[in-house]
Amino acid sequence: MAHGRVALVGAGPGHPGLLTERARALIEQADVIVYDRLVSPRLLLHAKPEATLVYAGKAPGCHALGQREIEAMLVDLARQHDLVVRLKGGDPLVFGRGAEEAAALRQAGVPFELVPGVTSALAVPAFAGIPATLRGVSRSFAVATGHAGDGLMARVDALAAAETIVLLMGVSELPRIAGELAAHGVSSDTPAAIVEWGTRWKQRTVRATLGGLAHEAERKGIGSPAVIVIGQVAADASLGSWFESMPRFGERHLLLASSMREALAHAAPLEAEGAEVLAYTWDRARSLRPSEADAGLTAVAHGRPVGFVFRTALGVDAWLCAVQRAGLDLRRLAHVQVAAIDGYVAHALRERGLSPDARSLGEIARAPVDLWLVEAAGSGDDVDAACRASGAEVRPLNLLGARLAPAVPARWQPFVRTWRDVIADWLSEGPADLWALGDPALMRPLALELGMDSEPLRRADAFGLAAREAVCGA
Ligand code: SAH
Secondary structure (H helix, E strand, O other), X not given: OOOOEEEEEEOEOOOHHXXXXXXXXXXXXXXXXXXXXXXXXXXXXXXXXXXXXXXXXXXXXXXXXXXXXXHHHHHHHHOOOOEEEEEEOEOOOOOOOHHHHHHHHHHOOOOEEEEOOOOHHHHHHHHXXXXXXXXXXXXXXXXXXXXXXXXXXXXXXXXXXXXXXXXXXXXXXXXXXXXXXXXXXXXXXXXXXXXXXXXXXXXXXXXXXXXHHHHHHHHXXXXXXXXXXXXXXXXXXOOOOOOOXXXXXXXXXXXXXXXXXXXXXXXXXXXXXXXXXXXXEHHHHOOOOHHHHHHHHHHHHOOOOEEEEEOOHHHHHHHHHHHHHOXXXXXXXXXXXEXXXXXXXXXXXXXXXXXXXXXXXXXXXXXXXXXXXXXXXXXXXXXXXXXXXXXXXXXXXXOOOOOOOOXXXXXXXXXXXXXXXXXXXXXXXXXXXXXXXXXXXHXXXXXXXXXXXXXXXXXXXXXXXXXXXXXXXX
């Protein structure tokens, strides 16, 4: 059987600057991206708008995928797509189970490529100002898991011999780890630090002694993911807290823009000052299921008396884009009726060169149409009722928030995420400022789609280090 290929790619600890060039190129080309909980949503912005995003963590209402299921998924997806990117936090071969996934792919005869990533074991301490080695202070470091199930205890003697000890996955077992190391001759006065969510907007660093670290971490509410560093380097002050004191550290900005290229160019100077940026763009909002677009357009192409009822301006754009993608000659639309549900949507239609044939339920009911395709956004059963009252067939057309989901087997569908989901996940981490690149009125439908319509939407200046006063779209 012919196969696509899988790239096992390290995403680094989260900061966009720590993605390798190869990783970025593969994300840009991927048809499907299977990503983990620790992969920052920001890195997914490099993907094609129509790429399918699959979350290999826990899906809503579903159990979390086991390792064997993820391997089966990769093999399955590779059979249907040219390039599947398996994106993992940090480096795929450092406590990332990348080797197991590679073995499963080999066994199934699926070609793969491996792209190392910047591991959190080194980058996270570095972002907290802690060097792994330091001339005259530490000449060796050891990286281990702090998770008991993974056998730290067996090798704790070897670990205790390193001058710098770096522990991943150790937060919940800190007191036990500290006790074990002390029992193997590591003084409880040894400097230590724990760094939570390193390289991200919410990075926090707690420094203490080995003996006091568990208590301090608990007092400050430090949780997973975090990297623990034990050794004299943890007390070194030469780097200071360089990242956490950047001028825009802790800031979060969500940019609404026409294209991702424009959004990423705008994000760069903000990120250079320590802010975290995400973007939602028209080119992503417009991706829709081909089957849904086809449902309407095939009828149009066959010259059936068809009408479209639009409930949102975004739907108008998504539909025009689908017409274009379908390669439909615009002259075939001559007999199509278009209806807008209110003045705002009617205005959006007119702006795009289409004058609505109907703007009220009464007009819709009287239109000479035998199939109404009704944009399924929001509620509004009244529209369906009016269409039906005229004896027309009514079909929902899901233009908004629809995702382009090419042949992902049904089994994995619950794990598919839309762009809107990815942004919602990011927003659930904490508040963000909302900016429009360009006219806020044109970007407002994007905010609406994200459920952020009541947030102030300001216009960002070109290369937006400052922003003008609030200008709200209608
Ligand atoms: N392959 C990854 C490690 C996976 S194990 C790598 O090379 O980085 C998961 C652990 O990595 C977490 O429990 C935590 O200890 C660490 N980790 C990953 N990303 C992190 C981050 N941004 N901040 C702090 N710790 C992180």
